[in-house]
Structure formats: C-alpha cells, structure tokens
Amino acid sequence: MPCAPPSSPSRIHATIAVEEGRRKHMLRVLTLLLASGCGTWSSQSRVYTVINRYMSWSAAREYCKNNYKDLAVIHNHDDMMEMTKATLNFPLSLFWIGLRRVDQIVHPWMWSEGLSQTSDESAEYTNWINTPNYLQNCGSFLIDGKWMGEGCEHRLPFICKHSAAPSGIQIIPVTLTWREAQVYCRLHSIDLITVMSETENQALEEAIHQMMPTIVSPYWIGLFRDDWKWTDQTANSFRDWAISEPDKVDRCAIITNTIVKMAANSCEAAHYFICYNEIEEKREQIVKVEIASNSDLEFSDAVLSEAILTQIQNKFEGVNIQWRIHPDGKIFHKKENKKIKEEC
Known part of the structure; x- marks a missing residue:
C-alpha cells in the first residue's frame, strides 16, 4: 500500500x-x-496414536497406512514432545517411527533447525569453497565466509543460534563433533546456526572477526546431509539422534520414551509403533x-x-x-x- x-x-x-x-x-x-x-x-497439527502390537517396520507402516495416515513423522521439537506424550503409558518401550535409510546417489543439504527455502526442505543458498565429497556430510564456516564440507566426526568449534545474544549468535570455542555440537546448542540455546542468504553470511563473517579474531579454525554450522528420509517423502531435516546413533548398518528408526531420542534398528525387529493423522484447522x-x-x-x-x-x-x-x-x-x-x- x-x-x-x-x-x-x-x-x-x-x-x-x-x-x-x-x-x-x-x-x-x-x-x-x-x-x-x-x-x-x-495450523495443521498431527495426532499420534501408539499401537501396542509387535510388528516389523514394514508391517507397522502398512498397518498405519491402512488405518491412519502413515507411520509417525516428526518435523520439529513440538512434534517430538507431542508424540512422546502418547507413549507415556508404555514405559521402557521402543517404537517404530516413519524414518528410514534410503538408497539414492545425491542427498540434499539441510539445516539442523529445520528451516528451509525450498518445498523439499533442502538448503537453497550455499557458499562452498569447493564441492564436498561423499565423506564430507557436515558443513563448516571459514573465517573468510566460505563454507567447507567436513567429516561429521571431526572436532571443531561451533556457532549456536541464541535468542538472548545481542547478535543472535553464540560462538563456542570448545571443539566437538558436529553431532555433539548440535546437542550442545539444542540444550543451551536454540540450535546450530542457520545461514540462508548472502546478507546473513556476511553478518556471520563479521561477527566471527569481532568475537573470535584469533581463532582461524573452521566452525560448525547447522548444515548437514544424510541418507535418512521421512515416509511423507519430504526432505524434512528434523533429527534427534541419541549419542552414537545412527549406526552404519541398521536402516529403520525407533524412538524410546525413556530418553526421547531416535536410534537405528534392524527393520525386521518387532516393536510397538506410532501412527499419525493430520488435522487441518482453519480459522x-x-x-x-x-x-x-x-x-x-x-x-x-x-x-x-x-x-x-x-x-x-x-x-x-x-x-x-x-x-x-x-x-x-x-x-x-x-x-x-x-x-x-x-x-x-
């Protein structure tokens, strides 16, 4: 106007x-x-239902698709907490969810926080110094503003998104693996930092020079890729793996209501499972x-x-x-x- x-x-x-x-x-x-x-x-909300029948992952998914929408998908921490409420009456149990390892050549880069710029949740803006190889599945930020792929098991300082910090970021000089850095940021602030534009990239570069002028190491940011996919076929980037998970063998995901974390498990194992429906409320x-x-x-x-x-x-x-x-x-x-x- x-x-x-x-x-x-x-x-x-x-x-x-x-x-x-x-x-x-x-x-x-x-x-x-x-x-x-x-x-x-x-907004659209998900309703989760625990099915206390022991089934394999495939059988559980077929049951959910026949009677609900699908095996449970989890797009954010609110979903995780809502789903956990449904499991409280089943202590010490494991539950199949709708996350599995998939075989594909190219996996999209995604943000730990779950923010995206495209309909498939993948990162649109990138600033790679060179194209990461197949072993480099986590993203780091160099002091000149360029990005570099790293093995996620490497130990680097990292940058958290922090609502209480004046600049909105918190630089942690302690070196951790990417997964450990993600856990730290989620416990103490919001998540690993997300960089979604050239303007945000320049601002982060300037903040690093001001706050940590003597550290020349790359820093972990929230960029990653993996071979896991949700059954709703989006590249939704929400993951909340337990430490040391997922392993390199098992191909289907479970959660436990004791620690409220994800883990990999053999798809042929028999567990309880969680189905979901979506309720669209328009006001x-x-x-x-x-x-x-x-x-x-x-x-x-x-x-x-x-x-x-x-x-x-x-x-x-x-x-x-x-x-x-x-x-x-x-x-x-x-x-x-x-x-x-x-x-x-």
Whole structure:
C-alpha cells in the first residue's frame, strides 16, 4: 500500500477475513497495512496414536497406512514432545517411527533447525569453497565466509543460534563433533546456526572477526546431509539422534520414551509403533485495513474494491483473503475523526 500523502486525506476502513496459510509471512506484510486487528488462528497439527502390537517396520507402516495416515513423522521439537506424550503409558518401550535409510546417489543439504527455502526442505543458498565429497556430510564456516564440507566426526568449534545474544549468535570455542555440537546448542540455546542468504553470511563473517579474531579454525554450522528420509517423502531435516546413533548398518528408526531420542534398528525387529493423522484447522483472522486517499474515489464501487483486494491477495501465496461485508451491506466506511472503539 502507498504511504498516505502529506495533505489531509480521507480515511476509509474495512475488514478482511484471512484464511490460515503461511501465517508468519502474512502477518509481517499485513503489519504494513493494518490500523488494528483481532482474531484467532491455528495450523495443521498431527495426532499420534501408539499401537501396542509387535510388528516389523514394514508391517507397522502398512498397518498405519491402512488405518491412519502413515507411520509417525516428526518435523520439529513440538512434534517430538507431542508424540512422546502418547507413549507415556508404555514405559521402557521402543517404537517404530516413519524414518528410514534410503538408497539414492545425491542427498540434499539441510539445516539442523529445520528451516528451509525450498518445498523439499533442502538448503537453497550455499557458499562452498569447493564441492564436498561423499565423506564430507557436515558443513563448516571459514573465517573468510566460505563454507567447507567436513567429516561429521571431526572436532571443531561451533556457532549456536541464541535468542538472548545481542547478535543472535553464540560462538563456542570448545571443539566437538558436529553431532555433539548440535546437542550442545539444542540444550543451551536454540540450535546450530542457520545461514540462508548472502546478507546473513556476511553478518556471520563479521561477527566471527569481532568475537573470535584469533581463532582461524573452521566452525560448525547447522548444515548437514544424510541418507535418512521421512515416509511423507519430504526432505524434512528434523533429527534427534541419541549419542552414537545412527549406526552404519541398521536402516529403520525407533524412538524410546525413556530418553526421547531416535536410534537405528534392524527393520525386521518387532516393536510397538506410532501412527499419525493430520488435522487441518482453519480459522479466520479478522484485520482492519485503512486506506488513505486525497481523491473522491467511490470506494463502494465493486471494481475498485476488487482491485484493492487483488493487490493485497497478490502478496500472499496460498492464503485466501476476502472482504467482510458489514450488516448495512457495505465494505468500506469513512473513518470519523473521533476514536473508534475496537471490538473483536
């Protein structure tokens, strides 16, 4: 929306109903438009069900696909905690989940935190000094801003994403393996640092020079690749392996509700398992929009109101936006100078 002109424009206000979609991005842009707003929203959620029958991984998956959506997929720590609640009545048990090792030539680079720039969750922005080989499956950050592939078992200092730090990052000079660094960051801050653009890359390079000017070692960042894939066929990067897991032989993943960690296991072993369904909850968020105009435009004109809505709609992919019609049949009302009481 253009900014209001310097003269005294008339102000027209209306409300729009926004269907839940890419909410975080949507709200950031809508803050440029809103005078006020109220409402509620929710996103797609997963419901987990424990099946206390001993089955192999393949048999468990067939059962889940026939009776639910699939074996449990876990996209973030919230999912992990929600799924763990379902296992509390089965102490000291192991459970199949929908994660398995796959045979493919090229594995995508992903971020430990689970953030992505593409629909398949893989990293789009990279800044390699050279192409990593098949043994180099974890990413490190050099002091000149270039990235280098490393064997994940190497021990390096590392960088955590930390919400309490002024720069948002925390540099840990202790040398750990990539997996140990990931565990440390998740326990003490958020996760290993994610770098998703040239701007973020430059900012991280400058921060390293300011905070650790004498250390020339590469630093672990949250970039990795592996040969495990979730059954929903996304390259979702959430992993929460126990220490020393996964091994190099077993091809199917379990969790235990004692330590709430993932481990690899023989796919032919018999365990309880966890199925999931997805519940899509769509609610409306009601927001008020003010439009400033110096002209005598007739805002009740259907063509004009549709053109304005189209401009707003074009900002959001996958979100349904529509005007709310007031009881008097109008969309727009001229705003009075007196303060208008906002009501949800």
